Amino acid sequence: MAALILELKQGESLLLRGAVIRFKTRTRMELSTQERFLFGKQVMAGAEAVSPVQKLYYALQQAYIGPDGASQHALAEARALIAGQIPSAPPAIREALAALLVSIEDGPGLEALKYARQIIRLEALPAESEIQPVQRGGVKNS
Structure with a gap:
């Protein structure tokens, strides 16, 4: 599987396996395994x-x-x-x-x-x- 590159803005959240990850700075990250996640405007508190x-x-x-x-x-x-x-x-x-x-x-x-x-x-x-x-x-x- 090819890796997925996500770019998240400062203050955005990523939900991964029930964990809320909030980004303090603009971030690029690589997700190299298949997993369910939501980020940015998809996330509702x-x-x-x-x-x-x-x-x-x-x-x-x-x-x-x-x-x-x-x-x-x-x-x-x-x-x-x-x-x-x-x-x-x-x-x-x-x-x-x-x-x-x-x-x-x-x-x-x-x-x-x-x-x-x-x-x-x-x-x-x-x-x-x-x-x-x-x-x-x-x-x-x-």
């Missing part, structure tokens, strides 16, 4: 997770990069959050949540985190906006 969809993203994040025991608990929490939001969500968000639920059937992955970030953006749109469901590769707005 627990205190930032205030809306239901943000809490969902945080649970998926913990399921993706957390230790094995905590990962299963976080994945169960994410499924419960999705199930609780689907009935009352607007149609476009409901469809996106259903797609997210399908994407985590085999466990959390980067695809699930991308869906969750897209749903966060949909949630932030004004209620009167005409929005279309989440598409692979991005959110479409009319």
Whole structure:
């Protein structure tokens, strides 16, 4: 496997196996083995997770990069959050949540985190906006 070079800015965090690594200076690092990690804007702190969809993203994040025991608990929490939001969500968000639920059937992955970030953006749109469901590769707005 070829090494992956990551460049992180001062103050950014890297989550690796449940450990939070915060960079005090701009850093280039090489990851030479395959491992699940998140960095930069992909990382959401627990205190930032205030809306239901943000809490969902945080649970998926913990399921993706957390230790094995905590990962299963976080994945169960994410499924419960999705199930609780689907009935009352607007149609476009409901469809996106259903797609997210399908994407985590085999466990959390980067695809699930991308869906969750897209749903966060949909949630932030004004209620009167005409929005279309989440598409692979991005959110479409009319």
